[in-house]
Amino acid sequence: MPSSDSNSPEFTRIDWDAEAGGRRRPAARTLAFVLALAAVGALLAYDLLVAPAKTIPPLEWDVRKVGWIVLVSLVVLGRYVLVPLVANRERTARHGRAFLRRPVGVLALAYLVAFAVLGLLGPDVFEFTYAKPAHNLQPPVFGSVNMSVTDSYSCIGPVVDGHCQGTWQYPLGTNYIGENVMEHFISGVHVAFKAGISTAVIMAVVATVVGTTAGYYGGWVDDVLMRYVDVQQTVPAIVVYIVVATLYLGNVENISDGGLFAFVLVFGLLDWGGIARLVRGEAIQRRTAGYVRAARAAGASDLHVIRRHVVPNSTATIVTALTRRIPLLILAQVGLAYLELNRTRPVSLGGVIRFGLRERYMPWHAKWWTTLPAVLILVGLVVAFNVFGDTVRDVLDPREEVR
Template sequence: MATDTDGDLGFERIDWSSVEGRRSPVGVRTLVFVLGTLLLVSLYLYDRFYVAPGNALLLSWDTNALDWPFLFSLLAFGCYVLWPLAANPVRTGEYWRRLRTNPVALLAFAYLGAFFALGTLGPVVFGDPAISLDAQHQPPAFLTGSNGLSDDCLGAVTGPTGNPVCHGTLEHPLGTDSLGRSMWLLVLSGMRVALQVTTITSVLIVPIAVAVGTVAGSYGGRVDTVLMRYVDVQQTVPALLVYLIGNFVYGRSILLFIVVFGLLNWGSVARVVRSEVIQRRQEQYVTAARNAGAGRLEVIRRHILPNVSSSVVTALTQQIPILILTEAAISFLELNNVNRVSWGETIVNGLSRFPRAWWTVVVPVAVLCLTVVSFALVGDALRDVLDPRNS
């Protein structure tokens, strides 16, 4: 294995052919991914052609258009992110040791773990927010709100006769909005939308960016020039503008948002991949592989791509906060149409009674900010964890 003498400096410069040895784990992982994809396609076709509209596919699961690409994204995440971490506990332990030195990033990472779990399972376990006109504008638990906001207070009513206050209850721990919908369920619904947008868009961005960046960095010359000039042109076209035009032509659609931003936002990640590939192809273990008779594609697959994966992860985490904020802004402007209520839609609906019903705005804004900041902190931490040379 050709590495630097210093452990940290050589942390990424690994000859994976000597580390992996047998190729069976990669084969098994690919087989699992292919079989999982075929299973999802089969379930989709069954749901599309045999399950009556409005009926549940499984138990109470009534699928929508985003569920299938979301499940595919989770499958890809499990096979190509979680699987390598589980397959190499030594390296995973090293990552964890480095992450523990940053307590703020550790807290952000813990929150994102909860965000991922609640966004995936929350709506399934707790259900969707339902309208309840008998529970309008209920304040959060242990807090109070003006009793004049609602005709019915589910908690205790105290205060003078002319200005009574309503006390929140644990039945709605985060309160309710103007339609009596639980803010807790609205937060979970927004988490699902944000998680679907980020995961599906990432699955579009990563393969395109890796393919373009790898080809440009490996072949160089005219191929590199043409591909990078295309990236320059693409980055001059704002994805938001393309979405607004598509919104006018095809109507409001969260799927349109995902496709537009997934196909137009990979340029910066491709540049990172290209830079890493150019650097890696000069390493001694790559030169040794070429001298041993390995072809260009074999060198790319076995020696270069595994060593640029960490750079892809860090570059992608910088895209996710922008995606979440952009989707929330579009929903706030009512330029989107989703099957679940987004944080942006919850915020704009709560402004009609703000600041009297302050929780209808403060709660989704707080969760949105916490999510964006957590992704930003984890992105910075991963840059140091996965590539200690930048520390």
């Protein structure tokens, strides 16, 4: 390779195979990935054919439609995110040090990790209770409510100057039918996590395949794929979902899982066009890079070049694009749930907000605790994803490494 390439940004991104320890390790990772997918497929077959009405031993899982997509998504993230981070320790350590020098990005990552852990494990860790109508509209801890704003109000905490004080029995209070607000928020975060992670992984896979293929090969392949993207984007995914929800999801039997499952499939398969265009642009730039020409000259196949050089070096673009899309997907699901076009059980954050804004027993602003935490969670998600995406883009940008 000419010496001039040694100072170019792309040179710092070359040869992911060598850093991973040769060709055998990627092959082993691919085998482990296939086995993991086969294990998920075996569990799905067991759930559908052997014991459709029972949980899956030994963990007593009750996995529904979206749950299987979440499991596959976690396997994909493990293979293409966690495993490369562990395998390329030197690169990971270098990027980690650069990331830690950006405290705002660290705070954003901490928020997203807390959101993911709560969304993934919250319903299993917290024991949910039934609604207690006699305990309706209890204020949160360190909060209070004027008992004169509603008739026949029962306060379970201390009363000071006609104001009911909150207790630790309900840290975030209760709603107008006596449901624990904290349990509702955990359920809402769980639904948001499933919707965001499942849809994002589907979008990332489809957009990466289409965008990379179009950009790398060019010509008529590029024309056909990009014209399809143009046609697909003329009909927004939200319009397709509303039609599906109107025709199919009106049945009460489909509330528990069908609404979220349809949301994930519709948005995951129809809302990736913008990301594909960004990936295509990266592939067009990478296909003429020095290390790609060197790999071709050494006899590497197109598939090898795409997998080992083009796609890995487009990571920053893919991650940044997804961090922009995930909060929008969550907000779309919340908005549809608020309009009762995406009914889920457990309830989503949109349902929590709709419940809290109902003016029963007292005005909505007097029972602010039933809606404000959900709004703050959504605002925090949007800010955290944007900050995290910008930080990752800066850290993974090869031009930053050369400075």
